[in-house]
Amino acid sequence: MILMVRADDRLIHGMVAVSWTSHLKPETILVANDVVAADSFKLMTMKMAKPAGVNLVIKSKDDSIKALNNPINDRKKIFLVTETVEDALYIYERVDGKFKSLNVGTAGVNKKPGEQYYPTLPQVFMTVEEFESAKEMANEGVEIFAQITPTRERMDFKDIEKIFNTHK
Secondary structure, eight states: OOOEEEOTTOSSHHHHIIIIIIHOOOOOEEOOOHHTTOHHHHHHHHTTOTTSEEEEEOOOOOHHHHHHGGGGGGTOEEEEEEEHHHHHHHHHHTTOOOEEEEOOOOOSSSSOTTTEEEEEETTTEOOOOHHHHHHHHHTTOOOOEEETTTTTOOOOOOOOOOOTTTOO
């Protein structure tokens, strides 16, 4: 069972390893990222940030989909972390709607040149493409929200949508 998905371009770091993991209490953190899964150095550094008492699995997006669609994982408490909202949508469309909430975390901290980012909350940014991907999932009933940590301010999708509607 996927407890929550977090789109965060830093993937595993203090907020994910400590705050969200303590809040969600998952058995496993699954990082779905093609680049990290193929890079032994990045794999090693992500594993060093792993919180105690939780399994950390790092797979490509397609291998993550295979694992999430395997019935053996249906009863496991999984916290899924993707780099972007588009990656979350890619997985959502291929895992038979197995997740119900998407936390847009600090996406946009590692801004890519030439991309236009819009702030939703302090430290939380989204591109138009991420917003459109989030909107697709919201239209399917996925709860979309921006929040840095479980104890900080939260912005629901209707308020995120207002931000993007003003930029059209």
